[in-house]
Amino acid sequence: MTATIEVPKRGLPVTIITGFLGSGKTTLLNHILNNQKGMRTAVLVNEFGEISIDAELIVSSEEDLVELNNGCICCTIRDDIAESVLRLMERSDKIDYLVVETTGLADPLPVALTFLGPELRDLTRLDSIITLVDATNFAPDLFNSNVAYSQIAYGDVILLNKIDLVEEAEIERLEKRIREIKEDARILRTVNSAVPLELILDTDLFQASSLPQEEAHVHDSHDHHDHEHDHDHCEHPDHHHSHPSHIEADGFNSLAFESDQPFSLDAFQNFLNELPDAVFRAKGVLWFEESPERHIFHLSGRRYTLSSDDWPRQPKNQLVLIGQRLDTARLREKLQACIARPATRGRGFGR
Structure with missing residues (x-):
């Protein structure tokens, strides 16, 4: 019997997926769409044309929205993330979970702060930030980029992807490098972004204390982790x-x-x-x-x-x-x- 996940009273749970171009974000989104059960999940992406959706799965399709028969909805981000989220939440059919994909060249911090800002903080709860890292294309000079650094520094879970294409010694070197940026990083090794969904969705891993201090103090009231869900x-x-x-x-x-x-x-x-x-x-x-x-x-x-x-x-x-x-x-x-x-x-x- 598949366990259905009740939405906590404190807002729609949100997972942000970040990572450099080609790291496997779209593959991960497909994996979520194909394997989630018992929840009505919405995926907010820059362009869902990249996501391969089986024609048989599509229930209806509008200009910037595709509805699937397994309860998922794919929606493109319009000009503004907050506006897109509010539009999704205004739909008559209830959404249980929201996954947001950032662009490969984006710092995830502004996206995270959108969910902690006044428009969305009472309606949503930031559950986790998932960062994909391409094990085959993880050149040290990436770390001269503030964006690549931020993607790892703010990631609650780091998926070290494409590990089937590199030697064990190289994987260990990459993990060591990631831990230099984020000491307590939770690193999962993956192939084709395949990971049990329980490890990345509804984990409540996000902590406002992981944000830069000047940003975090504004959101301290949002950092509640010794809570009790509705656990039926x-x-x-x-x-x-x-x-x-x-x-x-x-x-x-x-x-x-x-x-x-x-x-x-x-x-x-x-x-x-x-x-x-x-x-x-x-x-x-x-x-x-x-x-x-x-x-x-x-x-x-x-x-x-x-x-x-x-x-x-x-x-x-x-x-x-x-x-x-x-x-x-x-x-x-x-x-x-x-x-x-x-x-x-x-x-x-x-x-």
Whole structure:
């Protein structure tokens, strides 16, 4: 069953895609359009003529808008991004998610600030900035360009693309160079921009503190990350719907864990403390022996949120971990070790 993602009450989530010409932005947009399910996604681009859209997918086509039968809408940016977003949001059919592609020669900062500005900040929420980097065309002199520097400095996720065309030593050199610009960069290695959508959409990775300080202080009130979503969609964490097998060839993999026994809260906290960096995303519903409530868990990068409500049915643990080259057997073993020992059962509220 595909999990549908509820839109948080605090505005339409927005992901900005940036990166130099030829880095794979259009390929990534196609990947999103072809693989998103359960959400009505709008893609705002400079020119959607570049996006290869199957004729059978098109429901209707206007001058600057194409509607697809999988719920996606492609729209070209008119003169002004804010105006284009407002036009999209005025449509009678609700949009769940917005992806904006910048031009290859653009600094993403002005685009980000548009969503934090007075026209859009109460209607939208900037979820993440995704930067594509072409591993085959990553000459050091690119870094003399303020635009290339900014694209990496403001990227919440860096997709190091076309890694199938370069040697491992070169990839490692590029990653080191990226980390010199952004120390804690989350770098995903990709081929043909193929990445599980859970790692780039609805991740809530954007932080206003990553903007230049003179810009950021204006938007501090927007930087809220220890929040609680409306988590009804988490009941069936689904680990298949955006993991076609060709993605797994690029080293992305996932682990689905279920147990009808509760976790020990301390043991699970230790598990999180030791979680390898290769785990980029996790989500699920958790049952702790110390609590009678259902706990809804989301992890993106190093940050996680835990909210709680009542169990609608028999309690159980359901958790999905997504990452790159994960040792799933070892992770499963560690999760199994989090299950509360029978001798301690009953001291808490476990049912």
